[in-house]
Amino acid sequence: MNRRDDELNELLRAVRVPERAPEYWEKFPQTVVRQLRRAEAGEAAGSRGSPGRSGGHLWAWGLGLATACLVLGFFAGFRRGHSLGFSAAELAQSRKIYHELAGLFPDQLQTVLLDGRGSQLVLASDAQPPASVPLLVQICHDGICRRFITFSGQRVALNGETFEILFDARGNVLVVGDRLAWSSGEPRKAAAGYRIRATALGEAL
């Protein structure tokens, strides 16, 4: 209580915002525009999204997609899973981790990042049923790999790029980023130097 306001102001202004590379600032506007275009392309009516309306459509689209995944995912996922590219040991280990964490945080688990040092969790603030069966996804690029247990509709990141994970009615896991759209139904179609493996964990849960 002995610090003068001016000195406190000076301290607060000393907080530095880490500088990003010039390329980041060059790409960011295009990243935003790509997301807008993707959202507009997804509008069922096909009407061109104009400002003032597209925001509502974007959320409605997302909500509809999540609902569809919730309904279809549970039915399709349990019946049909892809163990694409993962060994039995990897799947068993992932299921074990999922069971333990889901027991600790029932209906709150959104994403588990698995790395060599342990697990990092993203939890929902309120319990809510997941939008799909749990999905195991591994994304590799430039020699760096990240493995996640997550659900349809969640977003994960690698090397600063964000990917949306989706689970379709056929039991395929989709990974959608700015530079690629990958499906476990067509796993050989890798793009932009990415290597991806993904499968539904629900089958044997």
Added chain:
Amino acid sequence: MADTDEELGWVRDSQTGDHAAFARLVSRHQRMIHALAYRMTGSLAEAEDLAQETFIAAWGQLGGFRGDASFSSWLYRIAANRCLNWRSRAARRNTVHQAWSEQRETLAPDGAPLSQQVQEAMLKLDPAQRAAIVLTVCDGLNHAEAARALGCAETTVSWRVFMARRKLKKLLASVRVRGGGA
């Protein structure tokens, strides 16, 4: 900040659905929005997500922008509210704090420890109090402007700033400004 004719032209074009014009607006204001989001979250990754959410929300609301306030103020208001909503997702806190502790090692060494201590103290504030401090002290808004951005009364902002200062003084009691300047 007054809008330039050039910027108003980009806003008008964006309102008709011109993505290229909107990209120019994003380019002009992206640093301001990223900085606000970083100060509110302490995380580069979360700041990036919030900045994207802000601009996408702005695109969706452009039809309601009538130029009563400057475009930057209007955009800033959207970002400030996004940051507050983000913070209400309390469950992300642990992850973000973990990311922060890892990220601190990559910050510029010059001045990093002081910056880290202050940022950590900021993250311990109630989100509404933190927003009040960020807007008024870090971004230089007066209390009336901050109240408009946050959608609350000016007296509420003043009270939040007061409470935040009191807490920060305790949290930063052992920290000294080096050389009298940042």
